[in-house]
Amino acid sequence: QAPASGSRPAAPAPARTADAAGNGAPQAAGSVFVPEINTARIERGNSLWQISRRAYGRGNRYTVIYDANQEQIRDPDLIYPGQIFVLPDDKTGAGQGGHKRG
Template sequence: MPEAVPGAVYVPEVRTARIERGDSLWAISRRTYGDGDRYTAIYDANQDQIRDPDLIYPGQVFVLPAEDAIDAVQDGKRG
């Protein structure tokens, strides 16, 4: 994280994935996070675009949550 500058707002980098033919949330999760089971984080972050996590379409662009954000949510669910 960059050094704080008075009056400045830190905006974290947002990663995205453009869906291609043959993609699945599980495959994107495995490529991005090394674990396909984290596909639910992608689904949760993109519910405005995804009605059914088994049906995604080429051309859609999904936000990929940062790994530390996923870990924080999962830790909150456990604790």
């Protein structure tokens, strides 16, 4: 049957998607969930070791940052002001509790 003139079909219910914690959160149809991405903007005098110490609590985890940003870093001892690096979660759990600054 065709709907009576002047009536519209019901709007679809909002989609339910899982957030990073696995909770179902209603979102408008067509919206996309984007997890939070931590980044660091490089300033004069920064090093991967210092950034790692702030982000992960341990400087020797700088390899996590290096691995995630290899397309920008030719030499881990040479990083440049203005670069923006992704700071992925430290999957090893070592030094959790540090927070990014940048």
